[in-house]
Amino acid sequence: MHSLVQPNSWVALRLPSGNLRVLQVAPNTTISLGKYGSFPTNLIIQRPYHLTYELQDRQPNENFNRLRIVPAAELYADILAEGEKTPVSEDATPAPDVEGADNGPSEAVEYSLVDPDSGAVVATTDRAEIDASARQTLTLDEIEALKKDGTDAGRALIAKLMLSHTAIDQKTEYSLAKYKLLKTRKYIRRFSILPLDVPMLDYWTLEDKDASRIMEMREEMIGLLGCWANVHFGGTDPCEAPPTLKTEQEGEDTKMEEPELVQTSAPGRWLVVDDTGGLLVAAMAERMGILYASEEDKLNREQRGAKHSNSRQGGSTAGQQPQIKDEEGSTQVPARQEDGSEVKPESEGATQSKSPQTSHKRPAEHVVPYAHANTITHIHPNAQPNLSFLRYYDFDITNPTHTPYHPLAKHLMTLSWLQLLEPELDSTYNSPPPRATPEEIYSWKTNRRSTYHRKRKRWVKTRHIIDTTRKGEFSGLVVASSMDPISIMRHAVPLLAGGAPIAIYSQSIEALTELADCYSLGRRAAWATNMPEGLADKTLEEQEKWTGNDDFPLNPSLVLGASIQTSRVRKWQVLPGRTHPLMSGKGGSEGYIFTAWRVKPAEGKVEARGKLRSRKRKVDDQNAAS
Structure with a gap:
């Protein structure tokens, strides 16, 4: 398996929703991701696998989206920030003391949000309450209009959705991270290239x-x-x-x-x-x-394909010599004399007079x-x-x-x-x-x-x-x-x-x-x-x-x-x-x-050979030896 995306190879695209899409990376073509946009395949050829790309906004004079490689620091910014400092709620309920036990310092129960695809912890909190009155003020028509704008690879839409939430300040850190994760997986224009x-x-x-x-x-x-x-x-x-299939000649019979x-x-x-x-x-x-x-085998294939395509182009064109095809189907360029005139091929009768062993090269x-x-x-x-x-x-x-x-x-x-x-x-x-x-x-x-x-x-x-x-x-x-x-x-x-x-x-x-x-x-x-x-x-x-x-x-x-x-x-x-x-x-x-x-x-039949010695005789021999 190659470490880089090769032309005409099959790859798997993991979309933000978590679904996989298998396609062939043909050069000089366009890959469409539906509502997320489209991009040329040449942008990912000879690029490493397991990279995360982001579809940027289209330029005014272009009909496709350019790609941006998302760095790892940006992908895991929330996780890294959460790991530096874990917030502790002031009104956390302490664990009940058990009578007769060494309770030590009380610790609050911690809840974590885990991304089901990557397995990474997105957020942790010690509060399990989620406000049921939380709702979104943006209507479906307004969300669809924002999606059609397609600005900032979907990040602007996610920010507006969070700002338009009436109870965003009442959400716990756990529920806020969960809400952001769901909206990101739904609207972000990112994908990853995986080897098939x-x-x-x-x-x-x-x-x-x-x-x-x-x-x-x-x-x-x-x-x-x-x-x-x-x-x-x-x-x-x-x-x-x-092994080969040989032929023996016996006179004129084979x-x-x-x-x-x-x-x-x-x-x-x-x-x-x-x-x-x-x-x-x-x-x-x-x-x-x-x-x-291997790469060497593929290179040989491309060279053979180029030779085959050249051999199929018959006739003479401007700046090219006329080509003649022989009986084997191969293309030959006629030889020329010193004055520039072509050397005419031998007549049919002369060709027939040649021996098959010298003319027939198969x-x-x-x-x-x-x-x-x-x-x-x-x-x-x-x-x-x-x-x-x-x-x-x-x-x-x-x-x-x-x-x-x-x-x-x-x-x-x-x-x-x-x-x-x-x-x-x-x-x-x-x-x-x-x-x-x-x-x-x-x-x-x-x-x-x-x-x-x-x-x-x-x-x-x-x-x-x-x-x-x-x-x-x-x-x-x-x-x-x-x-x-x-x-x-x-x-x-x-x-x-x-x-x-x-x-x-x-x-x-x-x-x-x-x-x-x-x-x-x-x-x-x-x-x-x-x-x-x-x-x-x-x-x-x-x-x-x-x-x-x-x-x-x-x-x-x-x-x-x-x-x-x-x-x-x-x-x-x-x-x-x-x-x-x-x-x-x-x-x-x-x-x-x-x-x-x-x-x-x-x-x-398998038979056991040797002298059968009784147990009593064996014990007597051991006593005599001792």
Whole structure:
């Protein structure tokens, strides 16, 4: 996460009312805050986060508001002034004396006003009375007229509201500070820029958007999933050269081979089932260090975009040389002789006489664009994965080729349950592109050649994802899905390596309770003494892929340490004599997490070897030795 606001990045604006507004900071545009005003986005680009801005009054010849950074001394002026000297009321009621106790000096009860957003104490007083006859003399029409004037960023309106109060002198310091705080939050034209990290995105979706879209998963649940699944940076790619799809020429025939899979147990490969729109994937990618693109990658993207835009500008203009596009689609500037005349290109017949190897510069091998370590493999039930939340981090899952600079382009792989369980039914996996010799490819037009190479790359990527996933040896399993967890574990557990952690989130506890019962101590004991018929003669690999029956829905010998837990962070009011948790809060599901570890059963029976010595003989040996 960058410390400065970057162009085209997503940020969260906290308004004076306390609400959040998420928007993209596009250069040379205007951001409108409704009744507060509008300002150009260039005023906040390359500025630090967590600053508080104030919309100043518009200039006569401008149609936008300029911004002023509010210093911290101005933001907390009332609090600092209150901390220097705490007023004590003369008519404060002393605490009653207790008979037979050492009362010491009497202390008055102190009341404090706390801002619910910042948690800072705004004012303190020892009087709890609030005058009920207090009222405002300004009418609604007069207040609306003052709001339209929009002078002094709303501070003038707040001052007039306080001066027009008939009982302002009768208010206690506590009630006066409360009245000022309410009016400030309503009329002041200030806002703060906050980074849109995963906790902020989760809070915004829970509070202001549709909480059911992320299965009402709170921030503490996301943290527990990452901790119990041991999600961390899994290391760099151990392979110097990634697997490629090679072609062997045998005369005029070209034989297409399948992608070569690297036979290595690379660390840092997590399997995830995410039905939260990509929020869980984003949280895992943040812990693995692959969620945010670096400045160097973004610079390379801008340079590639500039080259692409220049290549699309055809024809000759004033002061520019005429451009000619070759069959590959690249733009070339024709060479010139010493007299200034252009060098004419070779005739069509001469071009055809050249060998394809010298003219056709497209490589004869396709590199698999995926890493082999520190990766996330996402399994989804749909035709396309639903990872829409990743767009807030500058990654488009629907078209990853538009963001090749992003780390997720190489470290995030997606496949459906159909491709995992029955890959022969997938049209892309089971339908390789037709064979074609280099001479035939060179003779095609540009569009047909591009289509051929695009289908070939897609086939290579699909086979790589499916084959590496079915090979297994994943470092962990993380699930946040509305699917039955038993059905997920039946097919996902055999893909995990020994000792891999498992973390499953569910909105209700019933589904996780049934899952934990499948791996209970009683089930494992019954499995060891009375294994299902016909299963004892099978190998361990076949037992791991067993589909289960009524008595044993899952193989209980594959998982140990199954448990269920929950956690909820509650806000507390911490004031002198009044410390208690807040009684009001957002409802919804509590949320539970199932945790366990994948184990490899020992092959054959485990027997204890050695001489069995009775207790009496052991005591006799000890007496003889003494």
